[in-house]
Ligand SMILES: [K+]
């Protein structure tokens with residue numbers, strides 16, 4: 001896969017993960033979709049002000065899964081971005097298309 | 098664009114985003130500019146001690162936008178830095194200017 | 195070491211660090227293994243909602259060690275991922291196996 | 292500068308920044324050196340559980356400076372690590388010392 005596809009692919013998955021996170025907190029904790037979205041975004045971006053409301057054990061387990069999955073996707077997206085930027089530079093230096 | 102310009106460009110946008118964040122929290126939440134700046138910095142740097150004061154729904158929506166936009170800019174800035182550092186190395190190894 | 199081994203190696207150590215973190219908080223603070231795992235994950239991923247319960251001085255010292263060690267491992271894992279992704283791209287551009 | 296020096300240099304500065312952070316919180320907020328160290332580490336690593344105690348305005352200004360300076364150093368250190376890892380790979384692929 002070329003870098004642009006890597007990047008598009010990782011961003012698409014990220015959007016899906018945000019959707020799953022929002023759905024998850026709504027179902028597991030009974031939060032409003034907006035609270036669940038806010039929790040998902042501050043968790044995946046690792047800002048983590050604090051849990052929007054206290055979490056049940058199921059909510060904590062879901063959060064652990066979201067963090068592990070999300071961190072993997074974000075590392076992959078950042079890697080894709082670096083790959084994309086380094087590649088352009090490389091082609092330029094090496095003078096090859 | 099060469100890496101130095103990428104880096105300068107991303108840092109300029111970052112400064113603008115910090116300004117917008119500070120303005121945003123001042124207008125939406127009525128915080129002092131200093132509180133708003135503090136909130137913006139701990140949010141964009143993903144330190145996220147906790148919300149400086151409780152956020153209204155509009156403030157939460159603004160925070161989500163700030164995080165998404167800010168994360169994009171910061172990923173781009175880090176990518177530029179890596180690109181810049183890898184490029185120097187590459188030129189050295191390949192013995193080309 | 196080639197990138198795939200770097201990546202595997204860093205992920206293995208990460209799993210061990212999560213195990214040590216969980217064990218540490220259980221022994222030092224007397225938390226349940228699940229609370230200790232939750233604390234370890236939110237700490238290593240730098241989400242850091244808040245300390246699950248107030249920490250003793252020993253718990254704080256353990257947390258500092260966990261962060262320093264964990265940050266090193268994660269930087270290494272991200273570096274491995276970037277190396278892995280850049281390498282594939284390089285081989286493709288240079289047309290060498 | 293070669294990557295190993297970049298890496299050593301950035302780690303040395305990081306240690307100095309941790310020292311300055313600890314000193315700063317001790318002087319500005321009157322915290323114990325251990326509390327100040329804990330605050331510095333959770334801030335620079337962007338874990339940010341919460342402010343160890345409430346911060347004065349001077350303490351908040353110091354925290355903003357610490358985050359901006361620290362984030363720059365850490366980005367530089369991560370960049371050095373990636374540069375170091377990519378370089379070894381490059382030399383291997385290109386078959387040059
Ligand atoms: K955080």
Ligand SMILES: [K+]
Pocket residue numbers: 047048049050144145146147241242243244338339340341
């Ligand atoms: K927090």
